Amino acid sequence: MNSTTDSEAVLRDVLDRWKTAVDSHEPELVAAQFTEDTIFQGMRPYSVGRAGVAAYYDSQPLGLRAAYRILETRRPADDLVLGYLAVDFSFTDRPTLAVTLAVLVQRTEEGWRIAHYQVSHLG
Template sequence: MRGVLDRWKAAVDAHEPQRVAACFTEDAIFQGLHPYSVGRQGVADYYDSQPLGMTAEYRILETRRLADDLVLGYLGVDFSFTDRPTLGVRLGVLVRRAAEGGWFIGHYQVSRLDRP
């Protein structure tokens, strides 16, 4: 899980949408804070629309191995910006091992946190 999430974070921090999308499966279901999409192009479009300077810090809160090649993760993520307060969210991911051995995100679901 950490391997693919570290690749995702590095690409988000560098504002490289195509590199972010490469962390996902070809048929990934992606739900950020905007309407959902399916596939890498939707992921790239979403991250391309994010402001320059946005960075992500994640914490793995829970994991469950569902099968040898499938892991469910529940994360806390703080997205920081240069011109507005940090946005804290919860992130559910399903990470799959591909036939060639690498791990990719197959499902990504963000939930916004309400902070007092």
């Protein structure tokens, strides 16, 4: 497996778990996909740690769904994968929000987890 394929597999494993938890509105399970000291930047001021991630996703409306597509990957170190993604967040009562997302995924004792998450809305 080449490094790009391996990096994409790592990202898909973590992001599929993240997506499943987002889609089923399970904020604590979403937060479990992040490191204990994660830096998290959604569409509001940033937070540090899993509690901030859980609070952010708990405040999201029921019916929120995430669909992602990996645009780029980089492997700055053996235990780190950088991902740049296009994500569509769909809602039951308003238009879909298209964003770009940068994540830094880190290998931890718990497995691969998101150490940094930053959303950009360009439109």
